[in-house]
Amino acid sequence: AQTVTQSQPEMSVQEAETVTLSCTYDTSENNYYLFWYKQPPSRQMILVIRQEAYKQQNATENRFSVNFQKAAKSFSLKISDSQLGDTAMYFCAFLDFSGNTPLVFGKGTRLSVIA
Amino acid sequence: KAGVTQTPRYLIKTRGQQVTLSCSPISGHRSVSWYQQTPGQGLQFLFEYFSETQRNKGNFPGRFSGRQFSNSRSEMNVSTLELGDSALYLCASSLVDSIRPLAQYFGPGTRLLVL
Numbered sequence: 323a324q325t326v327t328q329s330q331p332e333m334s335v336q337e338a339e340t341v342t343l344s345c346t347y348d349t350s351e352n353n354y355y356l357f358w359y360k361q362p363p364s365r366q367m368i369l370v371i372r373q374e375a376y377k378q379q380n381a382t383e384n385r386f387s388v389n390f391q392k393a394a395k396s397f398s399l400k401i402s403d404s405q406l407g408d409t410a411m412y413f414c415a416f417l418d419f420s421g422n423t424p425l426v427f428g429k430g431t432r433l434s435v436i437a
Numbered sequence: 438k439a440g441v442t443q444t445p446r447y448l449i450k451t452r453g454q455q456v457t458l459s460c461s462p463i464s465g466h467r468s469v470s471w472y473q474q475t476p477g478q479g480l481q482f483l484f485e486y487f488s489e490t491q492r493n494k495g496n497f498p499g500r501f502s503g504r505q506f507s508n509s510r511s512e513m514n515v516s517t518l519e520l521g522d523s524a525l526y527l528c529a530s531s532l533v534d535s536i537r538p539l540a541q542y543f544g545p546g547t548r549l550l551v552l
Contacts, residue, residue, distance in 0.1 A: 417541075424470060
């Protein structure tokens with residue numbers, strides 16, 4: 323069974339600084355997706371960024387980028403120029419290509435952006 | 438495109454009652470998944486429906502059930518409510534590429550309080 327581990331329960335960062343959230347996963351699959359979701363205090367879960375495992379190029383979405391290390395089974399999220407609106411819980415998630423298993427989430431990292 | 442909608446947003450029930458939650462996916466999305474989120478257990482997968490058929494099921498008792506209609510709208514039902522069922526229930530929809538699901542988009546959730 324796949325597992326996703328987020329080793330940082332809480333982090334904080336100063337506004338305009340850069341922060342990196344860690345995520346590791348365990349799987350025997352070769353084809354899969356990885357996701358980062360953001361859940362602000364409003365509770366709406368928002369897709370931040372996705373990465374297909376067969377793509378070597380790291381995904382980027384504006385201020386959000388990932389460092390995907392397939393061999394190390396690591397998938398970290400970098401937030402550049404942090405903004406107060408980035409304050410949220412961040413969940414790393416894994417989905418294999420088979421469609422036979424559901425999305426697997428990590429426990430989350432609570433990020434606070436400080437003015 | 439309208440996002441995933443969930444109704445009701447908030448619900449208060451008493452032990453022993455039953456409840457039905459509704460989810461309308463993004464137009465064109467045929468896969469709907471349900472999750473339970475609690476502070477202690479995090480995000481736990483309940484079930485996934487695709488084309489009116491349950492494709493995956495999480496580790497929840499039979500009191501938790503669901504269904505999907507021909508228009509892809511989904512409902513989940515919890516019978517004989519227990520205090521521990523108090524949670525945020527999230528619905529997510531996704532496109533499906535052949536058999537594999539793609540990124541999931543979440544609704545705002547239904548917050549259920551069982552007294």
